[in-house]
Amino acid sequence: MSVAEQLKQVQDRIPAHVTLVAVSKTHPVEHILKAYEAGQRNFGENKVQELTAKASAMPGDVRWHLIGHLQSNKVKYIAQLVHMIHSVDSLKLLKEINKRASGAERVIDCLLQVHIAEEDTKFGLDEGEVELLLANPVFWEMNNIRIKGLMGMATFTEDQSQVKREFASLKALYERLKLKFEADERWQPEVLSMGMSGDFELAIEEGSNMVRVGSSIFGARDYA
Ligand SMILES: *Cc1c(COP(=O)(O)O)cnc(C)c1O
Numbered sequence: 424m425s426v427a428e429q430l431k432q433v434q435d436r437i438p439a440h441v442t443l444v445a446v447s448k449t450h451p452v453e454h455i456l457k458a459y460e461a462g463q464r465n466f467g468e469n470k471v472q473e474l475t476a477k478a479s480a481m482p483g484d485v486r487w488h489l490i491g492h493l494q495s496n497k498v499k500y501i502a503q504l505v506h507m508i509h510s511v512d513s514l515k516l517l518k519e520i521n522k523r524a525s526g527a528e529r530v531i532d533c534l535l536q537v538h539i540a541e542e543d544t545k546f547g548l549d550e551g552e553v554e555l556l557l558a559n560p561v562f563w564e565m566n567n568i569r570i571k572g573l574m575g576m577a578t579f580t581e582d583q584s585q586v587k588r589e590f591a592s593l594k595a596l597y598e599r600l601k602l603k604f605e606a607d608e609r610w611q612p613e614v615l616s617m618g619m620s621g622d623f624e625l626a627i628e629e630g631s632n633m634v635r636v637g638s639s640i641f642g643a644r645d646y647a
Pocket of ligand 1 (some may be wrong): 491
């Protein structure tokens with residue numbers, strides 16, 4: 424099947440209130456363009472260098488999502504062009520994003536990445552750390568970032584009940600934070616980014632409104 428056909432199949436499984444981020448990491452621009460020509464505008468990359476290279480080769484109205492771990496010293500390369508950063512996992516990183524966004528005279532939308540999976544290899548804040556970050560006065564003084572919600576990745580397992588439980592726990596945290604911290608310019612909780620090729624339907628059932636889908640659209644990744 425072509426990229427356009429696979430994209431269509433994924434779109435058909437996603438309700439209208441859910442944003443599809445097409446995860447194009449490792450795939451060449453010619454394939455990404457096929458999805459673009461079929462109407463897709465939100466694309467996700469997990470590496471800064473790959474994102475910037477593809478952004479310069481793709482049309483200017485693509486909304487680029489950085490979904491992978493971000494080092495503070497690389498924020499400057501994406502400050503002008505990134506649409507949303509899904510992987511904020513420290514106040515230090517947020518400060519750097521704020522500084523570089525200020526230099527670029529813009530506000531950058533961010534998600535806090537929360538560690539919900541059993542594996543300890545995945546990045547992210549735990550629930551207590553998320554609350555501490557949002558309660559920190561330093562955060563409320565930043566003028567060039569906007570926290571739009573949370574992102575999480577479930578454990579890679581066949582056990583659907585575990586995946587469901589992890590998504591449900593992220594949704595519950597999201598709802599708790601919405602009650603606890605009043606929305607303002609910096610905190611506008613509207614996005615719950617959870618769900619990938621293997622689990623996005625379950626994620627949507629559990630309250631996701633942004634899914635990050637790669638291999639179901641572009642095929643298997645070749646890291647060779
Ligand atoms: C690669 C990646 C995805 C997409 O994974 P697929 O299983 O190919 O859909 C989603 N989110 C993050 C953070 C990723 O790194």
